[in-house]
Amino acid sequence: MPRLDRPRQQALSVSIATGAYAVSFGALSVAAGLDIWQTMALSLLVFSGGSQFAFVGVIGAGGSPGAAIATSTVLGLRNGFYGVGLAPVMRPMRGLRLAWASQVTIDESTAVALAQPAEDLEARRAGFWWTGVGVFVLWNAITVVGAVLGSRIGDPAQWGLDAAAAAAFLGLLWPRLATRPAQAVAAASAVLALALTPVLPAGLPILAAALVAIVAGWRAPRTADEVPE
Numbered sequence: 083m084p085r086l087d088r089p090r091q092q093a094l095s096v097s098i099a100t101g102a103y104a105v106s107f108g109a110l111s112v113a114a115g116l117d118i119w120q121t122m123a124l125s126l127l128v129f130s131g132g133s134q135f136a137f138v139g140v141i142g143a144g145g146s147p148g149a150a151i152a153t154s155t156v157l158g159l160r161n162g163f164y165g166v167g168l169a170p171v172m173r174p175m176r177g178l179r180l181a182w183a184s185q186v187t188i189d190e191s192t193a194v195a196l197a198q199p200a201e202d203l204e205a206r207r208a209g210f211w212w213t214g215v216g217v218f219v220l221w222n223a224i225t226v227v228g229a230v231l232g233s234r235i236g237d238p239a240q241w242g243l244d245a246a247a248a249a250a251f252l253g254l255l256w257p258r259l260a261t262r263p264a265q266a267v268a269a270a271s272a273v274l275a276l277a278l279t280p281v282l283p284a285g286l287p288i289l290a291a292a293l294v295a296i297v298a299g300w301r302a303p304r305t306a307d308e309v310p311e
Contacts, residue, residue: 086208089198093212096190100131101220107134108228114142118229125225129218130188133158160292164192171195171206186214267298 104125111121116138124134133154140150164187172183191214198205259265271291278287 086205089205089209090212092194093209093216096194096213097216097220100190100217101224104221104224105228108225109232111138112229112232114138121229122226125222129185130158130161161187168192171203186218190217267295270294
């Protein structure tokens with residue numbers, strides 16, 4: 083198999099799977115009271131599934147626009163951390179190319195890029211761009227479909243569309259839980275998030291749980307000599 087075929091195939095499958103659940107965002111957004119144009123603008127400009135679902139979730143629950151924006155922004159901070167891991171792969175970039183890379187730095191493009199061999203920067207870049215652009219196109223197109231259908235299908239929860247985002251995130255995470263340390267970090271993060279959910283505003287428990295992974299990564303062995311047998 084040619085070297086760049088693997089990241090392109092992964093990008094295609096991830097783009098299709100991610101784009102498919104944009105129908106749930108479109109439907110939930112309209113159900114929360116946004117119109118089709120506002121829903122489209124969220125997907126085009128925010129382009130971060132977790133943040134978008136958080137925004138319409140707060141609005142749908144009767145929260146203020148300010149609270150919805152704050153929650154969405156806090157949850158979207160994770161994308162900034164992705165840039166730290168991707169910087170050695172993507173540099174040098176500047177101008178419009180840098181701005182476009184920032185827009186498509188999301189969970190999926192980061193995961194596919196960093197899943198390629200560390201020494202193969204070209205494969206990592208291919209995984210990033212193919213996934214980022216693929217998800218962007220399909221996510222925005224299918225958001226429109228969901229928004230149009232939203233007023234006709236009734237309560238999206240009856241169709242299970244409200245759980246689509248969580249299912250997609252789990253599908254993205256599952257292959258990376260092959261080792262016991264990864265499973266332990268995931269379990270500790272989940273327990274912390276669940277414990278903090280009743281006492282913190284939406285979005286903050288997720289960021290607090292991310293600290294578990296940051297601490298675990300900070301303490302992880304840095305060289306082969308440090309890895310225990």
